[in-house]
Amino acid sequence: MNGPMLDLVGVWTVILGAGVFFYVLLDGFDLGVGMLYGLNPDSTSRGIIMNSIAPIWDGNETWLILGGLALLAAFPLAFAIIIPALYFPVLLMLLALIFRGVAFEFRFKDKEHRGFWDNAFAYGSAVATFAQGTVLGAFIQGFQVEGRQFTGGSFDWLTPFSVMTGVALMAGYTLLGAGWLILKTEGGLQDWARVQGRRALILVLVGIGIVSLWTPYAQPDIAQRWFTWPNIVFLAPVPLASAVLAWATWRSLGRDHHAWPFVYGIGLFITAYLGLAISLWPNIVPHRYSLWDAASSESTQAFLLVGTLFLLPIILLYSGWSYWVFRGKVKADAGYH
Amino acid sequence: MSTDRLLDPLILSRLQFVWVVAWHILLPAFTVGIASYIAMLEGLHAWTKNPVYLRISKFWIRVFAVTFGMGVVSGIVMPFQFGTNWSRFTDAVSNVVGPLFAYEGLTAFFLEAAFLGVLLFGRKLVPPWAHFIAASMVALGTLLSTFWILAVNSWMQTPRGYTVVDGRFFPASWVDIIFSPSFPYRLAHVVSGFYVTTAFVVLAVAAYTLRKGRFPDEGRVMMRMALGFLTLFVPLQIVLGDMHGLNTLEHQPAKLAAMEGLWEGGQGVPASLFGFPDQKAETNHFEITVPKLGSLYLTHHWDGAVKGLKDFPADQRPPVIVVYWAFRVMVGAGLAMLAIVGVGWLLRWSGRLYTTEWYLRGLQWAGPLGFIAVLAGWTTTEVGRQPWTVYGLMRTADSVTPSLTGGDVILSLLMYMAVYLLIYPTGLLLLRRIVRNGPLDHDAENDTPVESGRPAQPVVALPLAQLPEGHAAEGHTP
Numbered sequence A: 001m002n003g004p005m006l007d008l009v010g011v012w013t014v015i016l017g018a019g020v021f022f023y024v025l026l027d028g029f030d031l032g033v034g035m036l037y038g039l040n041p042d043s044t045s046r047g048i049i050m051n052s053i054a055p056i057w058d059g060n061e062t063w064l065i066l067g068g069l070a071l072l073a074a075f076p077l078a079f080a081i082i083i084p085a086l087y088f089p090v091l092l093m094l095l096a097l098i099f100r101g102v103a104f105e106f107r108f109k110d111k112e113h114r115g116f117w118d119n120a121f122a123y124g125s126a127v128a129t130f131a132q133g134t135v136l137g138a139f140i141q142g143f144q145v146e147g148r149q150f151t152g153g154s155f156d157w158l159t160p161f162s163v164m165t166g167v168a169l170m171a172g173y174t175l176l177g178a179g180w181l182i183l184k185t186e187g188g189l190q191d192w193a194r195v196q197g198r199r200a201l202i203l204v205l206v207g208i209g210i211v212s213l214w215t216p217y218a219q220p221d222i223a224q225r226w227f228t229w230p231n232i233v234f235l236a237p238v239p240l241a242s243a244v245l246a247w248a249t250w251r252s253l254g255r256d257h258h259a260w261p262f263v264y265g266i267g268l269f270i271t272a273y274l275g276l277a278i279s280l281w282p283n284i285v286p287h288r289y290s291l292w293d294a295a296s297s298e299s300t301q302a303f304l305l306v307g308t309l310f311l312l313p314i315i316l317l318y319s320g321w322s323y324w325v326f327r328g329k330v331k332a333d334a335g336y337h
Numbered sequence B: 001m002s003t004d005r006l007l008d009p010l011i012l013s014r015l016q017f018v019w020v021v022a023w024h025i026l027l028p029a030f031t032v033g034i035a036s037y038i039a040m041l042e043g044l045h046a047w048t049k050n051p052v053y054l055r056i057s058k059f060w061i062r063v064f065a066v067t068f069g070m071g072v073v074s075g076i077v078m079p080f081q082f083g084t085n086w087s088r089f090t091d092a093v094s095n096v097v098g099p100l101f102a103y104e105g106l107t108a109f110f111l112e113a114a115f116l117g118v119l120l121f122g123r124k125l126v127p128p129w130a131h132f133i134a135a136s137m138v139a140l141g142t143l144l145s146t147f148w149i150l151a152v153n154s155w156m157q158t159p160r161g162y163t164v165v166d167g168r169f170f171p172a173s174w175v176d177i178i179f180s181p182s183f184p185y186r187l188a189h190v191v192s193g194f195y196v197t198t199a200f201v202v203l204a205v206a207a208y209t210l211r212k213g214r215f216p217d218e219g220r221v222m223m224r225m226a227l228g229f230l231t232l233f234v235p236l237q238i239v240l241g242d243m244h245g246l247n248t249l250e251h252q253p254a255k256l257a258a259m260e261g262l263w264e265g266g267q268g269v270p271a272s273l274f275g276f277p278d279q280k281a282e283t284n285h286f287e288i289t290v291p292k293l294g295s296l297y298l299t300h301h302w303d304g305a306v307k308g309l310k311d312f313p314a315d316q317r318p319p320v321i322v323v324y325w326a327f328r329v330m331v332g333a334g335l336a337m338l339a340i341v342g343v344g345w346l347l348r349w350s351g352r353l354y355t356t357e358w359y360l361r362g363l364q365w366a367g368p369l370g371f372i373a374v375l376a377g378w379t380t381t382e383v384g385r386q387p388w389t390v391y392g393l394m395r396t397a398d399s400v401t402p403s404l405t406g407g408d409v410i411l412s413l414l415m416y417m418a419v420y421l422l423i424y425p426t427g428l429l430l431l432r433r434i435v436r437n438g439p440l441d442h443d444a445e446n447d448t449p450v451e452s453g454r455p456a457q458p459v460v461a462l463p464l465a466q467l468p469e470g471h472a473a474e475g476h477t478p
Helices: A008-040 A041-055 A056-072 A075-087 A089-107 A111-142 A160-184 A187-218 A220-227 A232-234 A237-253 A260-279 A298-325 B009-048 B051-084 B087-119 B128-157 B173-178 B182-214 B215-252 B252-260 B293-299 B319-347 B357-366 B369-384 B405-438 B469-472
Strands: A283-285 B163-164 B168-171 B272-277 B282-291 B389-391
Touching: A008 A041, A008 A056, A008 A111, A008 A160, A008 A187, A008 A298, A041 A160, A041 A187, A056 A075, A056 A089, A056 A298, A056 B051, A056 B087, A056 B252, A075 A283, A075 B051, A075 B087, A089 A111, A089 B051, A089 B405, A111 A160, A111 A260, A160 A187, A160 A237, A160 A260, A187 A220, A187 A237, A187 A260, A220 A232, A220 A260, A220 B163, A220 B293, A232 A237, A237 A260, A260 A283, A260 B282, A298 B087, A298 B168, B009 B051, B009 B128, B009 B182, B009 B369, B051 B087, B051 B405, B087 B128, B087 B173, B087 B282, B087 B389, B128 B173, B128 B182, B128 B369, B128 B389, B163 B252, B182 B215, B182 B369, B215 B252, B215 B293, B215 B319, B252 B272, B252 B293, B252 B319, B252 B369, B272 B293, B272 B319, B319 B357, B319 B369
Parallel strands: none
Antiparallel strands: B163 B168, B272 B282
């Protein structure tokens, strides 16, 4: 057999990495909006907050399915090891997403229990985010593996570190959510979102700081990657960019900027994501299996790639169109109900 | 049941899978059909400008919004089940079925999600043709989703196009994998079944609307459309079911023998009408049979040869009583549907279709018939696949995640049960409320719907500020 024209595993790494990042970004801001909804007691503001994401949250959440399915199809060994290890965080996330998802409709139609569905929306968003954050923490710490299976316990994921990453991600999504609300709203609600954004940003920076210090401290190979010559020169721009973006986010939250807080927040997520990718490269089951070890067969990856390269741009096009239809500040009468 | 069995992660994982799929399948069973119906109504309205179609469409869009949201969130649970509880199955088959799952996401879910937003919220923001296209794209998405998920399911039932290396499946031919022998029959039977399910719901709502006499035009149009549709599709569904059965006879004879409760194979086998199969004693109790009839409808010959359960080792037979009765429930539901459609035509010819109280009341009761048939058919085919996940090649017992303890799965199962038992009844109550409000053209919830001279529900005297923003801003004056 001739060698492949291009490295399929590399292509799939980029697609999966981009897909997961799209999920984090898109559902990240609408989960953050959900948490901000819980923090805002005013019912008029709550209606606007809800309407700002009602037409798009479903599409955003679809990236979670795509990320899961791309992992299953392109790196099945990783899926078969990581998902069982995260049995309970995944369960918590799914149940929380159920509550939050149905709350969009139930809140309007089940008026006798609106308070309950309001809470379902806010707490569902918070619990789903926390669960995703613990997934991140557990992933960084790694899993106990023998052969092709996870062999640890179903509560191995629960550590002080994973709880910390859970809380940090809640702050991170809240920052994105605040950025979105600043973009989509006006007046008092927008001012309120700026204040919440700054509070979240402080927590985010503490979280990033702890992860950046703890990870190289606990895992010497990661320390070596970051702090040896000449890597330190090539990799230094990542933390430096983080610092600049953190400062820019803080500053724009305090000014009359509508779009910049969201854009800078996204930038901060990109640098944090890159930092993690550099630490964990080239493994997909940390400390155990590389992307190439876990990859599915060449035929599998090639068959899926043909359609993906055709479909992904189309998806981005019509998803972009649906965002375009609902562009601008949220109008109070945007509902169809 | 001993504590060993009670805490067996395999049995508990199967129960959990049954629980999350059974609830989930009710939603696509309805949304696949109603999405197509909405697209059709939007098209008819764009073409004829008849406002009745628009009012009916808006009404079903309200219903669709609730059911689709529930379908999405209960559907996200599904792919993760393969990882959380069935990781050895995932490791073994992902090279083959992984891309099929992924293509479902790429072709269907994004299409549905992106255009759903426009369908629900965009009527005033985009031109009518764009709204019609959005409705059509949502409908197309639901059909593509059905296509891919049934391709996976069919491959598990009748695997083709693979090679096995070290106990794992690898692709040899993608065409053979996707178009496995049972796929065309399963796809046709399921899609037609979903459409029939939806049409019976439309029929039940039409009957309710007509009985209440509040929206006679809408009620008649819905009744006419649904009955006309079912006149074609109920007989078609029975024919497709027969073809699917013959396909099962050819490729999964043990499943078919369980459906028939047939222990002794041979030529000119009887048809079992009623009985209680006994797995251990290898016989049926209190059985009523018709000689030779089994061979006739299975092979279309009086003396056709059919394999019996005893032709297969005991550890390769599915749980017979479940498959036997699930199959009978499905067939019974199908025959009841045929009778209902027949009576409908008799009434229509005598001009009493819209006014015969007992028939309309009966149609309301028949609303869930399709769901019963879908669940029974699903039980027949999936329990009939046992004891295999990949038919004849990989056992269910070898598919479960090895790291799980019984306690883990009991905990997760109880949590899924608690959440679904809260969400589903609530959803059902809200749907009932939407149906009671009927196909009003404007907002149904701020007005006080009058039903037989009295408000249909207590008037909620909320101050304006507490109303959802849309309602407050539109400023309805009741």
